[in-house]
Amino acid sequence: MARMRKGRPVHGWVIVDKPAGIGSTDVVNKVKWAFQAQKAGHAGTLDPDATGVLAVALGEATKCVPVIADALKCYRFRVAFGAATASDDAAGAVLETSDARPSDDEIRAALAGFRGEIMQVPPQVSAVKVDGERAYDLAREGVAMDLAARPLWVESLELIARPDEDHAELEMVCGKGGYVRAVARDLGRVLGCLGHVSWLRREWSGPFEAGQGVTMAQIEELARTPEIDRLLAPLELGLADLPELKATPEGAVRLKNGNPGQVLGHIPYGDEAWASFDGTALALGRYMGGELHPSRVFNL
Structure with a gap:
């Protein structure tokens, strides 16, 4: 006899506007608990310090996850010039510094080399598997890895704002498997000034937009009540593209x-x-x- 699944047979999407300071898996677990759902998953990891759209699939919607994973995604992020870090973001230890700073024209010219089909080496602190272990676990143990470059389709990459000479805000639309932190790292190298991501937000992922997203506070407020189903979007929304x-x-x-x-x-x-x-x-x-x-x- 097949084992009965614990929880409710609830199906659909919870489009979360993820805050900084919480991991994607923690968001999924919280949503699954709040809805008392039998099954849950997500369509595309966000770093703990990143914000923006994280589409959580419940029940039968988990069968749509590969569709969203393969879809284009839009990121807005800020590159901090002058330092390379161990994690390619502001959370990592500083490895190297530079006093050089690029002009706007130099940034725009360099961005051309990051569009189309490119090869990208994942950050040392990433979910890539190395001999069966996650790279971020090995990195925490002090293991330096020679990660293989992977192909990435970059639909667009533009300079959006230049708050000051130390920072640039960019917007990127890319395909599956893109690491924004690697773009910041490699852009800094190309410009000769070093760089890392200081903040990152995913604006949209396939048919899901951050503006549609619910907050963790809303989820917690309605958790395990009949009203929580108001936060559920239909399964069909994940197939809209x-x-x-x-x-x-x-x-x-x-x-x-x-x-x-x-x-x-x-x-x-x-x-x-x-x-x-x-x-x-x-x-x-x-x-x-x-x-x-x-x-x-x-x-x-």
């Missing part, structure tokens, strides 16, 4: 059973999409010849 195809009645039955089902509409062959019936998401998968071939089926 993908095409929606309407299933036929017969197709809906087949899709619910995990089989390819007939859908109405037309998109390029092999494209990812989701199918709905009577406004409810049924499945996520690939469109092939009038049918959706499901990779994930939603049990709503």
